[in-house]
Amino acid sequence: MRLLVVEDNISLLESIVQLLSDEFEVDQATNGEDALFLGLQNIHDAIVLDVMIPEIDGFEVLKTLRKEGSKTPVLFLTARDSLEDRVKGLDSGGDDYLVKPFQAAELKARIRALLRRSGSLTTNQTIQYRGIEMLGKEREINVDGEHVKMTSKQYELLEYMIQNKGAILTKEQIYDRVWGFDSDTTIAIVEVFMHHLRKKLEPFGYQTDIKTIRGVGYMLNDE
Template identity: 85%
Template sequence: MHLLVVEDNPSLLNTIVQFLSDEFEVDQANNGEDALYLAMKNIHDAIILDVMIPEIDGFEVLRKMRKEGIRIPVLFLTARDSLEDRVKGLDSGGDDYLVKPFQAAELKARIRALLRRSGSLTTDQTIRYRGIELSGKEREIIVEGEPIKLTAKQYELLEYLIQNKGAILTKEQIYDRIWGFESDTTIAIVEVFMHYLRKKLEPFGYHADIKTIRSVGYMLNDE
């Protein structure tokens, strides 16, 4: 699971990223402009968003996201604890609201609840597409009742495609999601891994479900 944490206090940001990193892949931003830029890539499973951040406040970041159709679940994390602020946060499209100070265990629990509700994290850690079943807990894959072996990146690539079936994913989105902004590989790696993933699925006929959108990216057929 891939999270974005937005917080302008360097110490708190570092603390949050550290305790989330043992369970999630975490990107970070410390101002509204950077937060909006990363959010618009639409590569995250959830966003933890402070309200009082420089340049653009958290409410406005979320408003712009929702206007552009970005439906990533958002948890507001803020010291503003008035009822008016809570209502404003939820009415602006936020999915949850946690007031500082907070306990790390509660933040993680709320993130997992957001992911379950959004479908990014199911209660049994399993996602399905036609005759394909991915077990997130064991990172196993069953195709038409037969277990097959995928590398870690191939698994993440197939998982990302299934989670976004019917939607076009650009090569940039896939690269940022699977390899990350700081990877020392190039975007060409996406085509290489897509080729090998199709090869693994070809005996079952599912390779044809992954469509190449010329000069843009890829799309997994909607069921």
């Protein structure tokens, strides 16, 4: 699970990232332009967004994301606590609104609630695609009733493909989602891992469900 945290107070940002990193992969931004760029990659399961950030404020960032078709759940985390601000945040496309100062346990609980509502929280859930069953809690995979051993990255790659079945995912999206912006590997790793994933699924005939979109990326057939 990958989150984007947008906060211009560096010490607070570091605290939030440290708090969430035991449960999620966390990307970060300190201004509206970077937040918008990262948000438009559509690789995050949720966004924690401050309102008062430089260059473009949080409300405008979210309005643009929604205008561009992003459905990523957004939790506003801000010191602006007036009713007017809360209403504006929700009307601009926000899914939740938490006022600073906040309790760490509440922030994590609200994020988990957002992920459950969006269907993205698979950490302790089972997700299925045809005869493929991914057991989130155990991080195990059964294919047509047979246990298939996969590496952590293979698991995350297949999970991401299933969560976005029927959608074309660019190599850049896959790379950023599974390996992260700060990875020391290159984007060529995506092709390597896709080849290995297909090999793991080949004995069951599911390798052909992963389509290569020439010059773009990959797509998992919608059931």
